[in-house]
Amino acid sequence: MDNITHSLVGALIGQAGLKRKTGLAMPALIVGANLPDVDAACFLWLDGVEHLGFRRGITHGPIAWVLLPLVLAGLLYAFDRWQAKRGTRPEGRLPVRFGWLYALAFIGCLTHPALDWLNVYGIRLLEPFSSQWFYGDTLFIIDVWLWALLGFATWFSLRRERRGGEWRRPARIAIAVALGYIGLNGAISASHGWHSASPLSDSAKTISSPLPVLSFARDELSGKVNDWHYLDGSAEAWVPIVPDEMRCAWPDTVLLRRSNRDLDAFLFWSRAPFAERAPDGSVLIRDARFYHPRARDRFSVALPDVRCESLPVSVRAEEAGRS
Template sequence: MDNLTHSLVGAVLGQAGLKRITGLAMPALIIGANLPDVDAACFVWLEGTEHLAFRRGITHGPPALVLLPLVLAGLLWAFDRWQSRRGTRPETRLPVRFGWLYAMAFIGCLSHPALDWLNIYGIRLLEPFSSQWFYGDTLFIIDVWLWALLIVSVWLSRRRENAGADWMHPARVGIMAVLGYIGANAGLTWLNHQTRGTMTEPYPQAYISAPVPFAFWRREQIAQFYNGRWISSDWEGADFGHGYANSLASQCRMPDLTEARRTDTQLNAFLFWSRAPFAVRAADGSVILYDARFYDPRARDRFSVALPDVECEELPAP
């Protein structure tokens, strides 16, 4: 998910009562909720599609979720001591207890992969023990309805806190509403995946039910058929078998890239990340690889890789 969502989740957890446990609990929760995204620094040293093979991996796995909160807790604890020595520590701050501070940072960090798992991009939850990708297919990566629930919950909680009223209740209700919203979306995805959008034969070999922005109740249907062609439709009930959905671009037969990926780091990174790879004919007759989840010819450097030495071969007839 986006970092605003991660930050709001940390904030609502704090407003639900966790910030009363120890001093600096709120920054531990909010920063901790964003901490696994330190892997975004890979854009500094990686090029092209190589970031796809690095993101949502090692910093989102079990060892990092234990060690990153420890580093954060240590820095916040040192900051509190530094302010005390300078005489600038706020008098209203609760005593900082390192063990509880670590627990808050740990809870914040755990919320991060839980949210990231919910979209179609995927996450390697077990890295470095396993590089398997996991996909929740439940929420779009930026969900404005989730924003609204979280923002209202935090705002109401803060408003009641300033008024001296019970400020934890709105945050706790908000957390329940968020969990209900996520559960409802999981049900919508499951139902769409079970019915395949009520499509008729021939049924697809692979199928992805992808949440779309704004209209949380709808799913983009992404299907691959036995001839290798990927089809997409943004409306449920599309008849894939009779070609009423949209074929993604001018597709080619998927080439055998076993040898090529051993020497081409861009290709290897793309194929390691890709869940729905397909080949498209370039203007010169060569091949460009895309992923059906993120097909956008304008984003060539980010979610695709060009193979100028590979000739496009026609797909077999449906």
């Protein structure tokens, strides 16, 4: 999920009552909820789309869950001691307890992979012990309704606190509603998977991709490598993700990956890869999950030295028959 959502979750957990456990509890929760995204620093040394094969991996796995909160707790504890020595420590701050700082940073950090798992992008939850990708297919990566719920509840709780009212209850109710909202969306995705199972082939995968804003709607994708279709609701038929004239035969990626780091990273990350004809007649490797104008350049790899070979007529006829 996006970092606004991660931050609001950390803040709301604090407003549910945990921020009274120690001084600097809110920074521990909010920063902790964003900690795994330190892997975004990879943009400083990785080119092209190599970041796709790096992000949501080692910093989102079990070792990071333990070590990153420890580093954060240590920094916050040292900051409190530093302010005390300089005489700038706020008088109203609660005593800082390292054990609680670590516990809250740990809780905040755990919410991050839990939320990231919810979308179709994927996360390697067990890295470095396993590089398997996991997908929740439950929420779009930015959910404006979750923003509204979490943001309003945090504001309302803080407002009540300033006025001396009961401020924990609104936050706790909002957390329960958010969990219910996530659970409902998970059930919708599962239901779509059961009722729109693809007739394309026994080996086809089906992906229910949540839409932005229309959070209860789904884009249905089905297929396998270089053979992806979407469910056209109006025609009640599975349609190829790209027209026949734009499709290419799948190139020898085993050999190409050895010399093309972008391609190797992309195929490691990709869940629904296919080959498309570029304007110059070469090959573009894309992912069906992100095949729309705003994402095409970010989620694709160009193979300028590989010519697009049209799919054999027999293959196109077979796919048409399945559709």
